[in-house]
Amino acid sequence: MNKLTLKSLLTETRKGFEDLLYLAMDRRIRLAVTGLNQAGKTVFITSLIHQLLMGARLGGLPFFRVVADGRFQGAKTVLQSSMDIPAFRYDQFIESLKGHPAQWPRATDGLSEIRLAIRFRPGGLLHTRFKSTHTVYLDIIDYPGEWLLDLPLLGQSFNDWSNEIFALCKTPPRETLSRPWLTYLRQLQPLQPAEEGVLRQASRLFTDFLLACKREPFGLNYLQPGRFLIPGDLKDAPLLTFCPMPATERLPEPGSLAQVMAQRFESYKELVVWRFYQQHFSNFDRQIVLVDLLKGLNRGPDHFADMSRSLKSILKNFDYGRSSLLSRLLQPRIDRLLFVATKSDHVAANQHNNLERLLRRIVMDSVNEAAFNGVAVETMAISSIVSTETVVKEYEGKRLSFVRGCPKGRSEEVLLFPGEIPEKIPRPEEWHTERFNFLEFEPGSPMDDGDGRLNHYRLDLVLDFLLGDKLA
């Protein structure tokens, strides 16, 4: 036993030492990517890597400073450092985008990671003279948005959390969707002895409710605990077998339903959320959060409100200004945080600014920017891969911007008028049926014919914001 543990200690120490060395030399960047429900995370990361791998040889990243300055020497994928984290399968994903016909890659389900080595010449007079070349290791970590939305649970008691859920269940669509679960819950006495069968049934109905919220046509995001939706190897474990309970007048006795539920909630926080925070989140340097605002508009005001709630809840993790328990607990070292509205190619080019402005409103409105002590927060509207073309045409004497592309599930291109993006969050009376109906598209021919690079909108700005200072 001694030999093995000593050995593993040495391995750990050595690994830790190398990482520390890179860190001290500012040569290792851990970029975390997550997104709300179906925001296009896999496609985003695939295209980002693709742009970096192609970056040295071709144009197409005019606003990525290190490339524009001619200092970018090249990038390649190298062996990842974490042995027990699944690889982000860039090789498979780029393959399906290069196919004929090109296909969207299948979305990933849990945590995954990929490492790139980026070689560049530093700017500045001294470096220019000596033509020295530096290497930076970029780890891109892909993880489900649900895990990020779980972090605030660390600052909540079981009663706080239960009350929040019960309050949310008073508004549509949760009001209807939660009915089977709440009906069952009303038959239970919080102080009755806990039995596994009852815990399971209550938990199953609660999980069904969460799954119904997540599914079409609702597509909600503010759904905790996140692992109830993606259990992986923890399926059927007690820490995924509980649900919110009404508060009791007296402290529930050990072994009572309410006490066991609360105990499992605490175990979930400790063994799932806290572990994710310690092992992963606290080591991230940069965080990007992807949002599909267009789908948000399609789905109407309830969904939109839920999306806003999710984004604000995410922001709270970074809000050092407030002296909440959470902000004291969680001091991520993330110093740049980027919110991105994806799939901007689904609307005409003249709407992209509005898309970005709308996202900015949602993210920034309720938050005092000064509160983000040391964290630069930015918003952008991008397209990881451009699958349409904007066509300007005369219509009844006016110039209108149309979009040409192949809608999802169809094989022919069509020309359509997707309509306009509001630059402000629509007021309740402004939402009316069919106001928003943005379509999804097939990838089409995403490669530029000339240089074999995936077309994108503004990934260069994304790269410059996230990595620029590290490649200066």
Next chain:
Amino acid sequence: MNKLTLKSLLTETRKGFEDLLYLAMDRRIRLAVTGLNQAGKTVFITSLIHQLLMGARLGGLPFFRVVADGRFQGAKTVLQSSMDIPAFRYDQFIESLKGHPAQWPRATDGLSEIRLAIRFRPGGLLHTRFKSTHTVYLDIIDYPGEWLLDLPLLGQSFNDWSNEIFALCKTPPRETLSRPWLTYLRQLQPLQPAEEGVLRQASRLFTDFLLACKREPFGLNYLQPGRFLIPGDLKDAPLLTFCPMPATERLPEPGSLAQVMAQRFESYKELVVWRFYQQHFSNFDRQIVLVDLLKGLNRGPDHFADMSRSLKSILKNFDYGRSSLLSRLLQPRIDRLLFVATKSDHVAANQHNNLERLLRRIVMDSVNEAAFNGVAVETMAISSIVSTETVVKEYEGKRLSFVRGCPKGRSEEVLLFPGEIPEKIPRPEEWHTERFNFLEFEPGSPMDDGDGRLNHYRLDLVLDFLLGDKLA
């Protein structure tokens, strides 16, 4: 951060304290159940629990001493203690066995756990006078046989292991099945720089080889690393992306194919095998290993040899007598180890003794029993659930034992003569085509009409060996 860790520490301490208390009072038994490929682990545990739950009320466990003595007061399932281990879903499994028609429950895939509380009156004069009742908590832990077969890796270097695999690949059926992998491997230079694409392809071909060995018609068991076959949440992680490599003359440099493969093998040992040992295996009190010897005989001599190799490899984990690195590393506290040949009802009752004797030969032959310092090793032939009936008939003037049951995939009962079980391992020349062709059966009507209890063979002996001394 302080609050959370302090709290978790307290929770851990309290939990640890309770467990320690039960342990000190001899009131907690961790019974581990595993089996080779499709030995019927789920059905075995389901029936074992069922017998215990019914035990107090009904007969049917005549050789389980505590029941026979009338001291058994009852058993019930209670909340399990491990929060992050999936529950063994007895409720679902017994349901499918009680259905009309009864169906075999679906096999489980990873680790799972269930806890029973057993109440009994201790024997002995003093206790009898005071009529005191004791409670024992029985944790049944179900885990894949592949994990147990992985333990010996802890004592092997990458070169040892590679050489063992290469040697095995010289014998059928591995010789043919390993060809695509070995052909690819021969194109590689062990000292070439490691690239993820090559690592992946080599590892994929090796994994395909392992999967082909496991599948019908081969059904081999001696297949490491076990997680290559059941990756769960570790799918695509580097520690599951390697394969054996030929030894190199000089020490491979960091970053070479051979060095990276070896590094990943070490990570697998450390983060998968060693973790399983520490977190689970080292806490087991009793271990039962299930084997389907009948399928072993059907599949012929290569399979049978592989099964024997697997069982001997398992035994080595307990072989304190030898002064190997492994025996010094691993000192499990398991003090009773039971090997069981399952599905004995697939042959006539007069063959059960031979089945048990055959198993004993395989397990005991090569091992000096005295070496098992402090571990009681036993073999039995049982049937977790009886799905056939033995019928004795005259055939050409002789009495022959037939079996009546509904063969798997059919809906009508048939009467058949399954043949005889050899009591010794057949010599090479004794295996000939069609000598053994034991059928699998549908569960039929597994409940006894009289008392609604699942019929079994010798589960009472199993219970008495595994638990008897703790309920004395």
